[in-house]
Amino acid sequence: MPWTAALSALAASNSAACPGPEQGFVRLASAEAEIAYRWTPDELKIGQFFGVEMVACRLPGGEAVDTIVVDAQMPAHGHGMNYRPRSTRLAPDRYLVSGLMLHMAGHWRVTFDLFQGTKRTRLTHDVTLKP
Amino acid sequence: MKRLTAIAACLAVAGAAVAIAGSQGRNAVEPAAFSADEREAILSHGPWPPPMPPDPSNRVSGNSDAIALGRWLFSDKRLSADGARSCATCHDPAKAFTDGRDRSIGLVRVDRNAIALANLRLNRWYGWAGAADSLWAQSIRPILDPKEFAATPELVRARLAADAAIRAAYARVFAAEMSRDPPERVLVNLAKALAAYQETIVTARTPFDDFRDALARGDTATLAHYPLAAQKGLKIFVGKGRCTACHLGPNFTSGEFEDVGVPYFVEAHRVDAGRFAGIAELRRSSFSLAGPHNDDAVRADAAPTRHVEQLHRNWGEFRVPSLRNVAATAPYMHNGSLATLEDVVRHYSQVDEERLHGTEGQRLLRPLHLTREEASDLVAFLKTLSSAVVSQR
Amino acid sequence: MHVTVPIAYHARHRPQPGVNAMRRVILAVLIATLSAGFAVADTSRPIIDVHIHYSHDAWSMLPPPEAVKVLRQAGLKKAFVSSSSDDGTQMLYRAAPDLIVPVLRPYRRRGETGTWVKDPTVIQHVEGRLKANTYAGIGEFHVFGADADLPVMRRMVELARERKIFLHAHSDADAVARIFVQDPDALVLWAHSGFDQADKVRAMLAKHKTLWADLAFRSDHAPSGKLRPEWRQLFLDYPDRFMVGTDTFTPERWHYVVEHASYSRQWLADLPTDVADKIAFGNAERLAAAVLGK
Ligand SMILES: [Cu+2]
Ligand SMILES: [Zn+2]
Numbered sequence: 001m002p003w004t005a006a007l008s009a010l011a012a013s014n015s016a017a018c019p020g021p022e023q024g025f026v027r028l029a030s031a032e033a034e035i036a037y038r039w040t041p042d043e044l045k046i047g048q049f050f051g052v053e054m055v056a057c058r059l060p061g062g063e064a065v066d067t068i069v070v071d072a073q074m075p076a077h078g079h080g081m082n083y084r085p086r087s088t089r090l091a092p093d094r095y096l097v098s099g100l101m102l103h104m105a106g107h108w109r110v111t112f113d114l115f116q117g118t119k120r121t122r123l124t125h126d127v128t129l130k131p
Numbered sequence: 132m133k134r135l136t137a138i139a140a141c142l143a144v145a146g147a148a149v150a151i152a153g154s155q156g157r158n159a160v161e162p163a164a165f166s167a168d169e170r171e172a173i174l175s176h177g178p179w180p181p182p183m184p185p186d187p188s189n190r191v192s193g194n195s196d197a198i199a200l201g202r203w204l205f206s207d208k209r210l211s212a213d214g215a216r217s218c219a220t221c222h223d224p225a226k227a228f229t230d231g232r233d234r235s236i237g238l239v240r241v242d243r244n245a246i247a248l249a250n251l252r253l254n255r256w257y258g259w260a261g262a263a264d265s266l267w268a269q270s271i272r273p274i275l276d277p278k279e280f281a282a283t284p285e286l287v288r289a290r291l292a293a294d295a296a297i298r299a300a301y302a303r304v305f306a307a308e309m310s311r312d313p314p315e316r317v318l319v320n321l322a323k324a325l326a327a328y329q330e331t332i333v334t335a336r337t338p339f340d341d342f343r344d345a346l347a348r349g350d351t352a353t354l355a356h357y358p359l360a361a362q363k364g365l366k367i368f369v370g371k372g373r374c375t376a377c378h379l380g381p382n383f384t385s386g387e388f389e390d391v392g393v394p395y396f397v398e399a400h401r402v403d404a405g406r407f408a409g410i411a412e413l414r415r416s417s418f419s420l421a422g423p424h425n426d427d428a429v430r431a432d433a434a435p436t437r438h439v440e441q442l443h444r445n446w447g448e449f450r451v452p453s454l455r456n457v458a459a460t461a462p463y464m465h466n467g468s469l470a471t472l473e474d475v476v477r478h479y480s481q482v483d484e485e486r487l488h489g490t491e492g493q494r495l496l497r498p499l500h501l502t503r504e505e506a507s508d509l510v511a512f513l514k515t516l517s518s519a520v521v522s523q524r
Numbered sequence: 525m526h527v528t529v530p531i532a533y534h535a536r537h538r539p540q541p542g543v544n545a546m547r548r549v550i551l552a553v554l555i556a557t558l559s560a561g562f563a564v565a566d567t568s569r570p571i572i573d574v575h576i577h578y579s580h581d582a583w584s585m586l587p588p589p590e591a592v593k594v595l596r597q598a599g600l601k602k603a604f605v606s607s608s609s610d611d612g613t614q615m616l617y618r619a620a621p622d623l624i625v626p627v628l629r630p631y632r633r634r635g636e637t638g639t640w641v642k643d644p645t646v647i648q649h650v651e652g653r654l655k656a657n658t659y660a661g662i663g664e665f666h667v668f669g670a671d672a673d674l675p676v677m678r679r680m681v682e683l684a685r686e687r688k689i690f691l692h693a694h695s696d697a698d699a700v701a702r703i704f705v706q707d708p709d710a711l712v713l714w715a716h717s718g719f720d721q722a723d724k725v726r727a728m729l730a731k732h733k734t735l736w737a738d739l740a741f742r743s744d745h746a747p748s749g750k751l752r753p754e755w756r757q758l759f760l761d762y763p764d765r766f767m768v769g770t771d772t773f774t775p776e777r778w779h780y781v782v783e784h785a786s787y788s789r790q791w792l793a794d795l796p797t798d799v800a801d802k803i804a805f806g807n808a809e810r811l812a813a814a815v816l817g818k
Contacts, residue, residue, distance in 0.1 A: 015796075024159070038662070046380070046381070046385075047255075047379075048386060049434045049435070061451075067311075067753070077376075077494050077495050078494040079444075082387055082388070082439065082440065082442075083434075083438035083439055083440060084438055084439075084440040084747055084748070085438065087438075098434070098438075099434060099437065099438030101434075101438070103258065103385045103386075103387045104173075104376050104377070104379070105175075105375070105376070105379060106376070118723070118753070118754045118757045119723075119727075120721065120722070120723050120754065122721075123261065130175070131171060131172045131173065131175040131375060131379060175714050394776070395776050396585060396775075396776060399585070400590070401779075402776045404779070404780075404783075407780075407783070419570070440747060440748065441739050441748065442743055443742070443743060443771075443780075444741075446776075446777060446783070447774070447776055447777070447778045484635075485579075485635060485637075485773075486773075
């Protein structure tokens with residue numbers, strides 16, 4: 001029954017339905033929070049612009065997210081991206097971020113900063129790009 | 132067009148075979164001498180040529196009438212206010228579409244080295260500072276630049292509309308009457324024809340490309356044709372030299388901007404601000420892909436323009452140049468300050484770390500302290516990236 | 525077009541009367557348009573730049589009188605200068621004592637960034653200089669993590685305490701915390717605010733009452749000249765603790781001082797005037813006056 005599935009997904013999170021691998025989403029969780037995200041297009045390549053759709057599934061406290069900032073750094077090289085992503089809110093706790101571009105091969109740390117007022121919760125995901 | 136490329140490729144291969152006939156043989160490195168990571172990095176520099184589809188922002192990209200008009204305009208001195216120079220003055224087809232000078236000379240000496248024109252469809256940004264986001268927008272810059280052609284849209288239209296042949300070509304390509312189009316539209320259209328022509332300038336396959344493809348195929352017989360010194364230089368390039376970090380992919384560039392510690396004073400009290408100034412110019416320009424002259428209704432290629440962010444580190448950053456055909460495009464760097472490839476390799480070997488703000492900036496570049504032999508191997512490798520420049524039509 | 529999108533977005537989300545918001549949008553767009561151009565030096569708001577280096581390779585390209593001219597052209601009220609070697613700072617100070625606030629960099633030449641803290645001869649050098657000249661602080665030096673507890677660094681903290689001057693530390697939060705363990709009353713100017721996020725900087729400022737933070741070489745607090753909301757709130761909550769600076773780590777970067785001052789004025793304009801003035805020059809002026817005993 002699709003509606004029961006939807007219902008249990010809703011119950012599992014306090015703020016939004018948390019999509020899973022069926023819809024191409026990856027879950028990312030810390031002690032404080034959990035998000036689901038998917039890249040668009042789904043394969044990351046050097047020098048190619050991409051976006052990310054992100055759903056905030058579990059957050060500290062009750063409030064919704066008011067902004068998210070997605071960024072990426074190369075820790076070993078000491079630099080970030082040359083472009084600034086912009087986020088659009090698709091629904092409460094659901095965002096589409098566009099304008100990311102990773103310009104070198106190697107290890108990138110993608111950060112998702114979720115703001116509830118000035119409270120920031122960070123989730124990070126490491127990506128290694130092939131040359 | 133396909134046939135021409137093929138002929139050029141054959142010529143390049145033949146030339147390479149002759150060039151290395153004396154140096155190859157028993158001492159050639161077997162492919163096994165490259166680690167899996169090195170192999171992967173080497174393969175990432177090909178295959179060549181990559182696809183170069185038409186430019187969606189330019190409705191006459193790939194149009195043969197536009198290419199013919201553009202080729203004509205490229206050496207037409209009427210585009211310059213004093214009628215003394217054309218594009219070909221600084222981008223001479225006989226000199227790999229550059230001028231061989233350190234800094235070019237227009238009405239006065241300009242601040243930068245003329246970039247060799249080739250494989251331009253692969254660029255994300257144009258010019259050393261990326262002040263233009265399309266080939267046609269870049270082609271407008273020298274026309275209006277007071278130091279180069281010092282022309283105006285009105286002057287260009289008046290001069291060229293007086294020529295019946297150009298008027299006819301314009302009508303054929305743009306389905307419009309040149310003298311009735313507003314001057315700015317005429318300028319943009321002519322720049323789009325210039326772009327259509329310049330897109331056809333591509334570099335042929337090189338000895339490196341044959342080596343790379345042979346490595347992909349596991350064709351050891353062909354691999355052995357690639358000189359040992361070049362193989363050792365390649366190992367440095369993808370390995371401890373970390374050159375591939377910036378000079379990446381089939382065109383040997385990330386297409387982005389970096390500071391590799393080249394001083395950027397133009398004269399005592401003036402610096403070339405590089406990428407910082409490039410972004411400022413891009414934002415001021417009415418010819419950017421975000422503006423009204425982009426022919427692509429969905430502006431698919433405008434993402435870099437929309438998202439580019441001006442950062443403190445952009446001050447003194449320059450575009451990572453392609454290394455295809457690099458042996459033919461001396462002198463080097465944005466200001467032509469290094470005369471030879473040996474000088475460039477020495478620069479990387481002794482790079483001044485303090486200039487690079489190591490703690491919060493560039494951590495990629497460290498003085499490599501190459502031995503004399505390593506340096507000459509690296510140069511030998513760079514020289515295998517050359518071939519005849521071919522205009523495909 | 526590039527700048528209007530985020531500005532309009534922010535305006536919509538700020539709880540303000542519509543007209544006021546609109547006026548802000550227009551003003552912001554105007555400022556953005558102006559400063560996107562080159563060196564449109566709107567010098568209306570004075571600035572004290574607390575992160576200037578005048579190192580040896582700058583001396584020939586930009587002799588002291590020229591260097592002073594650059595700083596004045598940028599509309600600087602004062603500049604905190606530290607150099608490798610300190611001779612650069614002294615030359616500049618002699619050329620314009622009203623403008624230059626001398627800070628003693630422990631490096632005798634460039635290239636000591638990573639080694640100085642393990643080199644005991646640095647102590648003698650610093651002590652000698654402190655006796656010979658007047659300084660507002662010791663720095664900018666680089667020290668991270670547990671290295672802040674090494675003898676050379678401990679001596680720097682003692683010397684700063686003896687002379688009641690500040691330490692300009694390019695450090696992570698850990699090293700700054702260790703300095704405060706050594707001297708809970710140390711005066712610390714935290715270079716680049718440690719390149720930390722707003723909430724981390726907030727926690728440090730809350731914990732250490734004599735910590736100031738400079739914003740040199742960062743623009744993440746105000747991308748495209750527009751303040752991020754969490755930084756705006758931080759500046760409002762700690763208006764007395766921030767300063768601005770360029771970081772002239774190559775001679776060419778001296779020509780960026782003007783541009784950097786315009787950038788600072790641009791985002792400062794998004795703060796209430798009194799807060800903006802404090803960050804632009806007030807905080808630096810008070811710190812300099814306090815340590816130099818004026
Ligand atoms: Cu990198
Ligand atoms: Zn610093």
